Amino acid sequence: YFPSWGQWLVFTGRFLQGLWTGGQQAIEQAYITECIDKNDNLLMIADLGACAVIGFILGPVIGLLGRYFNFSVGFFYVNEYTSCG
16 A cells, blocks of 8 residues: 555554564554455464564574674674673
8 A cells, every 4th residue: 555655664663662562563463454455464464473483483593693603893892792692
């Protein structure tokens, strides 16, 4: 429906989720419900939930593996003490 500003709706949802934690998936589901064809709604919402679960599983694993890499970008240093995980 609104391809020119639809990506900003998702970005705004992610921003609000970062501030108040918990609103991101509800906003994304509302966006999918409004903008995706009614025949594909269930499939897209199921994919959204599956990606959230995969993120919960792979996020800590990636953070754990990331602590073994040491690099710097300007004055920003990442090593075993400053990385997540």
